[in-house]
Amino acid sequence: MAAYFGPTHWWPGDTPFEIAVGAILTQNTAWTNVEKAIANLKKAKLLDPYAMLACPRKRLEKALVPSGYFRVKTDRVRSFCAFLVERYGGDMVAMARQPLEALRAALLGVKGIGPETADDILLYACEKPVFVVDAYTRRIFSRHGLVPEHIEYEELRALFERHLPQDIHLFKEYHGLIVWTGKHFCRRLPKCAECPLGPLLKRT
Known part of the structure; x- marks a missing residue:
């Protein structure tokens, strides 16, 4: 696979928070749809945990429409933002400092985050050795x-x-x-x- 494709540089994202949001939005949809939703969030200056929690729900839903199941995903993204703000002051670096198993258990306790999404966040956003x-x-x-x-x-x-x-x-x-x-x-x-x-x- 490596000989055929070369380096993949997967997962795409400019910041750990963007990667974490992408991990939630990619549930049950193609990555191309996630890219459109992420672009909407950036254009609306909503790609920030405090901004997502503060903005009117309808505004966030509109940005997430391309990702599908946008009402459900609005709930899930906001649940993650609340978790990040309440526990780590909105700081992904502070979250990533936590021990792997404890952080994985905490993420699995967030509404809408299952094992695959938690592990995406741990590996790609937090640089933890989870396959x-x-x-x-x-x-x-x-x-x-x-x-x-x-x-x-x-x-x-x-x-x-x-x-x-x-x-x-x-x-x-x-x-x-x-x-x-x-x-x-x-x-x-x-x-x-x-x-x-x-x-x-x-x-x-």
């Missing part, structure tokens, strides 16, 4: 016969973390390569003949 697994990960590795099709999230995450060095850059790039491979080749209707992992599929 992120997603639908692409499950699809690619199950099609290659390496894991069961319906393996649980935590089991799959633990599998990667057991077999990889605890390297944040490696975790980011590996996950990014999985995302790109899933988007371009390992779709619901796969393009195995064109995929850089195609030769491996034939041997499994």
